[in-house]
Amino acid sequence: MAIDADTVRKIAFLSRLKVDDDKIEDTKDEFNKILTWVEELNEVDTDGVEPLVSVNQTNLTMRKDVVTEGNQPEAILANAPLQEYGYFAVPKVIE
Amino acid sequence: MTAMIIETEKNKWEVICGLEIHCQIVSNSKMFSGASTEYGTEPNHNVSFIDAGMPGMLPTLNEECVRQAIKTGLGLNAKINKYSEFSRKNYFYADLPQGYQITQFQYPLVGEGSLEVETEDGSRRTIGIERIHIEQDAGKSIHDLDPSMTFVDLNRAGVGLMEIVTKADFRSPEEAGEFLRKLRSIVRYLGTCDGNMDEGSMRCDVNVSVRKVGETSFRPRSEMKNVNSVRFVMQAIESEAKRHVEVYENGGTIEQETRQFDPASGTSKLMRKKEFAHDYRYFPEPDLLPLVLTDEYIDNIKKEMVELPDAKKARFINELGITAYDAMVLCENREVAEFFEKAAAGHDAKKVANWMMGDFFALLNKDGLSIHESPISAENLGKLVDLITKGVINGKTAKDVFEMMAETGESPEKIVEEKGLKQVTDTAAIEAIIDKIIADNPANVEAYRNGKTGLMGWFVGQVMKASGGKANPAVVNGLLQSRLS
Structure with a gap:
């Protein structure tokens, strides 16, 4: 699989990352290097094998339904560049 | 239940619809954090660092959310999957602090099921359930408090949701409306979702397409997001189907797209083209192991079903x-x-x-x-x-x-x-009243005996009145009949 310059721009947009035009070529090459490296795994025959999600063999443990956290709005908002009336304030989002 | 057919001069069009219903799960704490799910609290009070997307925080699954989704699945005659997985759905929005939603993609907790709906005429149809997966809700954006800013409240971020996906089995707005009413009734019986559409604890996405009667494949659909009442869902299906027909009949084509239904005008407007905005780049959630359940676990939940x-x-x-x-x-x-x-x-x-x-x-x-x-x-x-x-x-x-x-x-x-309201069934007491009324109203007695039988009602009324409403009407009727004839 080869990544082209347009795909780099699209992924950058979806991730809201700014990639300058003069960096597109380099980023594209890096992507392709990584993909080529990972593609080596294709040499292994995985026909009929379900994808492996985790190498951890234990089961997922679940939590009891109890409220243990909250009531810390100052801490939650501490890193917000802007806050108003206890809300995070962000530039107007228009659908 | 009759299908909705839109007839034009040239064609007959069949309406096709499927629903995706997001139900907020009833639980004390959120799906992956210990913050409260309480509605209507001060902004950003029910938020943990996990919900706020702080780096390094790890989600832990709330068992109650799993149980509630299984109960709902059982209520919809669905297969419960002993193996399911969590995935990340990536998109960028101000009220999604993590930049992704933890959801289920390839392996949902609940598989295929069905629900029979019955409309007023008594006819029945079975609607297929495609799947139910569990996922976390996003925060809430408030757009109307400030002219240049959007305010974000994360109290809802991380609350558990069940997304119930139906097959494209609906053929009329009535069927979809009946299904929603019945689903709402079931989740309320089970106590798994409070079903309040106007408060947003049950939200519905509506997929609509049309095809000519006789066609077997589906045409492209449009999806209307967050339609928030049963009536609006029905209106949205009808108006969107009519729009499709109009586009086709004028030689146009429908593209798969997301639209917003506006209840005030009863029409929908374009939100975004699907293929671009919906590039969610799903991948398995690395912070959570697969969810593996035993038969015993599921059987125990079955025993709790109401x-x-x-x-x-x-x-x-x-x-x-x-x-x-x-x-x-x-x-x-x-x-x-x-x-x-x-x-x-x-x-x-x-x-x-x-x-x-x-x-x-x-x-x-x-x-x-x-x-x-x-x-x-x-x-x-x-x-x-x-x-x-x-x-x-x-x-x-x-x-x-x-x-x-x-x-x-x-x-x-x-x-x-x-x-002292006991009914008087004592024949003697009623007879005494009747005797008095007959004695006091000789003209009416005469008229009745001469064939004006409609007066019977008047006599009954007089006796009832005289008894203070307590006389047994059947006894009164019987006695009057025999005394007057």
Whole structure:
């Protein structure tokens, strides 16, 4: 699989990352290097094998339904560049 | 249930619809954090560092959310998957602090199921359930508090959701409306979602397409997001189907796209083209292991299942002998059904149903009361019906007793006793009244005997009046007939 310059721009947009035009070529090459490296795994025959999600063999443990956290709005908002009336304030989002 | 067909000069078009329903799971804490799910709290108070997307925080799954989704699945006759996985759905939005939603993609917790819907004409259709997966809700964006800013409240971020996806089985707005009403009734019976569409705890995405009658493949669909009432869902399906037909008939094409339904105008407008905005780049959630359940775990949840509306309805019809319509109305809400069952126990169930559907609901509606707030207890309603059945009071007196029960909350026996409202069935007492009325109204007696039989009603009325409404009307009728002829 080869990544082209347009795909780099699209992924950058979806991730809201700014990639300058003069960096597109380099980023594209890096992507392709990584993909080529990972593609080596294709040499292994995985026909009929379900994808492996985790190498951890234990089961997922679940939590009891109890409220243990909250009531810390100052801490939650501490890193917000802007806050108003206890809300995070962000530039107007228009659908 | 008849399908909706849109007929034009040239063609007949069939309407195709599928629904995706997001139900907020009833639980104390969020799906992956210990923050509270309480609605209406001060902004950003029910938020943990996990919900706020702080680096390094790890999610832990709330067991209650899993149980609730399984219960809902069982209520929809669905297959519960012993193996399921969590995935990340990546998109960028201000009220999604992590930049992704933890959801299920390839391996949902609940698989295929079905729900039978019945419309007013009594016809039935089975709607397929494609799957139910569990996921976290996003925060809430508030756009109208400031002209240049959007405010974000993360209290809702991380609350558990079940997304119920139906197959594209609906062929009319009515079917979709009935399905939603029934689904809402089921989740409320189970206590897995409160089903309040106007508060957003149940939200519906509507997929609509059309095809010419006889076509077997589907045409491109449009999706309308977050339609927030049953009526609007039905309107959205109808108006969107008509729009598709118009586009096709004018030589145009429909592209897969996301639209916003506007209830005020009854039409939809374009939000975004699907293929670009929906590049969610799903991948397995690395912070959570697959969810593996045992048969025993699922069986234990099965044991907790309550009787659902359909089963209750069938039992009310078969065992209590009430009509299908009464059973449908009484079973829509679990509390109402339980009230009825309590009131009907040991009494004439059909009469109890009549009283509930009539005077009792009218009373609650008039005062805007819920069934819990009813001034009349289920037991007392049953006793009132008993007094009528046993002939202690007549139907007219019963209405007055009912009024007094509503005002005082007293039992009907006590009211009847204290106010001396017992029906007079004593023939001698009634005969005395009749004799007096016949003596006082010779002209009418004469007219009746000369064929003006319509006067019987007048005589009955006079006797009832003279008895203070307490005479047994059947006895009065019988005695009058014999005395006047």
